[in-house]
Amino acid sequence: MTFGQLPYDIAHLLGGAMLLLSFVLLYQRRVQAVINAFAWQGGVLALAAAWQGAMQGAPELYLTAVIAFVAKAVLIPLALRVIVRRMNLHRSVETALGIGASMMAGVAVVALAILVVLPITAGARAIAREDLALALSVVLLGMLMMITRRNAISQVVGLMSLENGLVLAAVGVAGMPLVVELSTAALVLVVFVVAGVFVFQIRERFDSVDTAALESHRGEGAGDGWRGEGASEAPRGGGQP
Amino acid sequence: MPLPWLVVFFPWVGAALLMALPRLRLAAAVNLGVSAVSLLLAVLLLGTPHGEQGWTRVDALNQPLVLLSAIIGLTTSVYSYGQVDAKGFDHWRLRAYHGAYQIFMGAQALALLADNMGVMWVAIEIATMASVTMVAVHGTPAAMEAAWKFFILCGVGIALALFGTVILYMAAQPVVGHGDNGLSWVALRAVAARCDAGLLNLAFVFLLVGYGTKAGLVPLHFWLPDAEAEGPVSISAVLSGLLLNAAMVAVLRAKTIVAANPEAIPPGPFLMALGLASVLLAAFALWRRRDARRLFAWSSIQHMGLAAFAFGLGGLGGTLAGLLHLLGHSLTKSAVFFGVGLATRLKGSQKIAAIGGLVTSHPALGWSLVVAIAAVAGMPPFALFASEFLLVGETASRFWWLALPLGLGLFIAVAAKVNVLQQLCLGDATPNAAGPPPGRLAFASTLGPIWVHLALAAVLGAALPTGGAALLAQAAEMLK
Numbered sequence: 001m002t003f004g005q006l007p008y009d010i011a012h013l014l015g016g017a018m019l020l021l022s023f024v025l026l027y028q029r030r031v032q033a034v035i036n037a038f039a040w041q042g043g044v045l046a047l048a049a050a051w052q053g054a055m056q057g058a059p060e061l062y063l064t065a066v067i068a069f070v071a072k073a074v075l076i077p078l079a080l081r082v083i084v085r086r087m088n089l090h091r092s093v094e095t096a097l098g099i100g101a102s103m104m105a106g107v108a109v110v111a112l113a114i115l116v117v118l119p120i121t122a123g124a125r126a127i128a129r130e131d132l133a134l135a136l137s138v139v140l141l142g143m144l145m146m147i148t149r150r151n152a153i154s155q156v157v158g159l160m161s162l163e164n165g166l167v168l169a170a171v172g173v174a175g176m177p178l179v180v181e182l183s184t185a186a187l188v189l190v191v192f193v194v195a196g197v198f199v200f201q202i203r204e205r206f207d208s209v210d211t212a213a214l215e216s217h218r219g220e221g222a223g224d225g226w227r228g229e230g231a232s233e234a235p236r237g238g239g240q241p
Numbered sequence: 242m243p244l245p246w247l248v249v250f251f252p253w254v255g256a257a258l259l260m261a262l263p264r265l266r267l268a269a270a271v272n273l274g275v276s277a278v279s280l281l282l283a284v285l286l287l288g289t290p291h292g293e294q295g296w297t298r299v300d301a302l303n304q305p306l307v308l309l310s311a312i313i314g315l316t317t318s319v320y321s322y323g324q325v326d327a328k329g330f331d332h333w334r335l336r337a338y339h340g341a342y343q344i345f346m347g348a349q350a351l352a353l354l355a356d357n358m359g360v361m362w363v364a365i366e367i368a369t370m371a372s373v374t375m376v377a378v379h380g381t382p383a384a385m386e387a388a389w390k391f392f393i394l395c396g397v398g399i400a401l402a403l404f405g406t407v408i409l410y411m412a413a414q415p416v417v418g419h420g421d422n423g424l425s426w427v428a429l430r431a432v433a434a435r436c437d438a439g440l441l442n443l444a445f446v447f448l449l450v451g452y453g454t455k456a457g458l459v460p461l462h463f464w465l466p467d468a469e470a471e472g473p474v475s476i477s478a479v480l481s482g483l484l485l486n487a488a489m490v491a492v493l494r495a496k497t498i499v500a501a502n503p504e505a506i507p508p509g510p511f512l513m514a515l516g517l518a519s520v521l522l523a524a525f526a527l528w529r530r531r532d533a534r535r536l537f538a539w540s541s542i543q544h545m546g547l548a549a550f551a552f553g554l555g556g557l558g559g560t561l562a563g564l565l566h567l568l569g570h571s572l573t574k575s576a577v578f579f580g581v582g583l584a585t586r587l588k589g590s591q592k593i594a595a596i597g598g599l600v601t602s603h604p605a606l607g608w609s610l611v612v613a614i615a616a617v618a619g620m621p622p623f624a625l626f627a628s629e630f631l632l633v634g635e636t637a638s639r640f641w642w643l644a645l646p647l648g649l650g651l652f653i654a655v656a657a658k659v660n661v662l663q664q665l666c667l668g669d670a671t672p673n674a675a676g677p678p679p680g681r682l683a684f685a686s687t688l689g690p691i692w693v694h695l696a697l698a699a700v701l702g703a704a705l706p707t708g709g710a711a712l713l714a715q716a717a718e719m720l721k
Contacts, residue, residue, distance in 0.1 A: 120439030169407045175419035178359040185363045
């Protein structure tokens with residue numbers, strides 16, 4: 001399979017644009033700006049999937065592209081905006097990690113992705129390995145965003161950005177079976193979590209990696225560890241079993 | 242429709258029906274019926290010749306595990322039938338609870354039966370979403386928090402597993418070409434030796450971290466104690482009994498693919514390291530728990546660590562010990578959760594200090610729990626004794642220096658469980674909760690499943706029928 005120079009460059013350009021938007025996600029402070037950047041990333045992902053479809057002659061990738069565009073560039077951002085307005089978060093500013101520090105961590109993560117992928121894939125086709133390095137960077141930046149943010153919406157956006165990286169990887173591998181099914185299933189997962197935030201009005205994430213905070217979460221300390229104000233929204237159903 | 246597909250789709254049809262039923266008794270009875278038919282289908286599956294049916298493949302590994310799922314699915318439905326009236330669910334929660342339960346059972350069967358690694362991933366994802374719903378169903382702040390933590394951590398985990406799956410195909414693509422075949426476990430194992438070793442290594446790392454999160458291996462275990470302590474008891478039983486097994490099987494499948502390539506880094510030591518870390522951390526953590534259900538959730542981490550260690554050790558003996566351990570752990574742990582569930586209802590608290598002297602106040606439940614906890618701690622004649630004995634022997638003969646930390650972890654954990662056994666069951670009885678005590682149905686639907694599980698665990702440990710032994714040996718041969 002040979003590609004001309006231009007298709008190859010455009011695939012890289014789109015992958016690079018996604019990576020750039022991951023950095024934007026990492027440093028944006030305002031929740032609405034985070035949602036906008038995520039919508040742009042979804043749009044670029046749709047373009048990347050469509051471009052790969054054209055390059056590989058795989059029409060099913062157009063379907064992935066349409067699904068990605070409708071869900072990630074339009075519907076999910078709209079839903080997130082509604083949530084933000086309902087929970088009165090649109091003016092909130094996050095100060096989890098400084099811009100400089102998060103940028104440096106982001107660059108380190110990308111360097112790690114490249115160092116891991118390029119030597120390992122020396123035997124694979126060039127386009128596949130560079131796509132994989134880009135996708136892995138997007139995945140790792142999504143994880144970094146989930147770790148550094150405290151707000152549940154930003155954390156969910158981190159998970160969705162991570163999932164964008166997965167789809168980018170999947171569409172970049174020529175002939176990947178079940179690519180439409182797998183990307184749709186991954187989308188169902190993120191829609192499920194957005195629905196969870198929507199229904200239960202979860203404002204703040206629960207620390208999952210911070211073991212100091214876990215002490216009070218074991219149900220063994222004095223408090224019940226719930227710190228989001230949405231707690232009063234959740235009805236108490238029955239007693240403990 | 243081939244039988245394995247029926248095993249998957251029947252519970253899903255049942256789930257659709259259950260979501261439409263608003264009445265409590267009726268829904269619980271239908272749930273029981275669906276589980277009973279699923280068990281029948283799983284028994285029939287034992288007679289199916291090994292081979293492929295589209296995306297699924299029946300083999301010696303998944304036949305016993307699907308049967309185990311169906312057995313625990315039925316006993317858990319029995320337990321749930323006797324307890325669900327005490328939960329005070331409104332009809333929406335009731336629909337969500339029963340519907341998610343059967344969706345979970347179908348997804349669990351699909352995860353075990355799927356030959357295609359992509360389909361297996363989708364099945365584990367569905368099982369995760371269904372179990373998150375069940376953990377959250379009480380709606381208390383603690384339950385919501387547990388569900389959120391479970392979902393976020395496992396969401397990242399399964400996302401990484403999908404990334405690993407993509408890389409796995411990337412490694413195999415030059416050899417297997419295009420088409421669904423490229424993600425078939427059997428096909429991948431066959432061609433792994435000719436795949437790019439570097440890509441296989443990378444894929445294994447992501448699959449291990451991804452599915453290892455779901456299997457509750459240290460250091461990826463944070464969600465497990467919360468999820469098993471805050472949801473309904475029935476979900477704790479199926480989470481520790483079934484979901485962890487499906488995740489472990491996924492890790493094993495990845496391991497066998499990578500191990501088939503001589504140039505790739507051997508995956509066994511990774512599994513052994515994570516397994517040993519889980520055993521040791523859990524052994525010490527067990528001593529510090531004051532909540533009974535969290536304690537037994539930590540015990541699940543310990544047992545999954547032992548199984549991972551056994552599979553990492555590999556060889557016929559190690560793999561056989563690991564398989565036996567998975568089966569034995571599922572049976573005994575869910576029995577303990579049934580007993581602890583009824584005890585918390587009687588005493589009105591999950592705290593170990595609040596549940597004491599069960600043997601004095603409720604002799605039948607107390608003695609059942611004594612035996613069940615002893616079985617989980619690895620006392621003979623139950624299956625965990627056999628598997629741990631086999632594992633320690635195998636370790637000592639091949640890596641004697643590893644037998645020391647392993648034995649230490651086992652010893653500390655057993656001591657912790659004997660300690661909690663004394664606190665929960667022996668000694669002076671603590672006061673019962675206010676309000677009317679549970680009726681005879683609640684006791685019968687708890688004690689029956691406990692003793693069925695214990696009997697099966699004893700058969701597995703002491704008197705495994707020839708057919709079963711042959712099946713397990715065949716599975717171990719396939720995985721070693």
